[in-house]
Amino acid sequence: MSYLCWALPVKPTTKTKSLVKSFYFAVTGLAYALRTQRNMKIHLAAALCTVGFGFRYAVSSVEWLILVVTIMAVIVSELMNTALEAVVDLASPGIHPLAKTAKDVAAGAVLISAISAVIIGCIIFYPKIFR
Numbered sequence: 001m002s003y004l005c006w007a008l009p010v011k012p013t014t015k016t017k018s019l020v021k022s023f024y025f026a027v028t029g030l031a032y033a034l035r036t037q038r039n040m041k042i043h044l045a046a047a048l049c050t051v052g053f054g055f056r057y058a059v060s061s062v063e064w065l066i067l068v069v070t071i072m073a074v075i076v077s078e079l080m081n082t083a084l085e086a087v088v089d090l091a092s093p094g095i096h097p098l099a100k101t102a103k104d105v106a107a108g109a110v111l112i113s114a115i116s117a118v119i120i121g122c123i124i125f126y127p128k129i130f131r
């Protein structure tokens, strides 16, 4: 449907409205993931702890940059995993080996990002906590 917007003369207000709608849908997606995914709650709690530690141990700008990118990588991978799970359940409500592969690979991506985040957290905070 949205491709019609480019072809038809659309009032600016309609475009603004659709931007607000898009934002609303995105926030709805975030709320869904937070409500239904236990891992997302864990990631968020870990992210809040990390930010708290960041202030407590006065990390540098570069370290903040690394921490923010790392936190985002974990949260984004969990969101993609949640989206993929929904699509797989829609496409394959029954048991299927490819459905299993898709879900397991997506879960593997989350695992890798979470392990990387723990390693980065240790590299940044260990010297500050145990010096």
Ligand SMILES: Nc1ncnc2c1ncn2[C@@H]1O[C@H](COP(=O)(O)OP(=O)(O)OP(=O)(O)O)[C@@H](O)[C@H]1O
Binding pocket: 037, 039, 085, 092, 093, 094, 095, 096, 097, 099, 100, 103, 104, 107
């Ligand atoms: N349609 C399916 N066919 C075959 N195996 C499946 C299917 N759906 C899920 N599985 C297997 O069961 C496991 C658990 O599936 P589930 O849908 O509960 O996701 P999950 O990995 O527990 O994710 P989360 O805990 O984040 O919701 C999957 O990792 C996959 O190995």
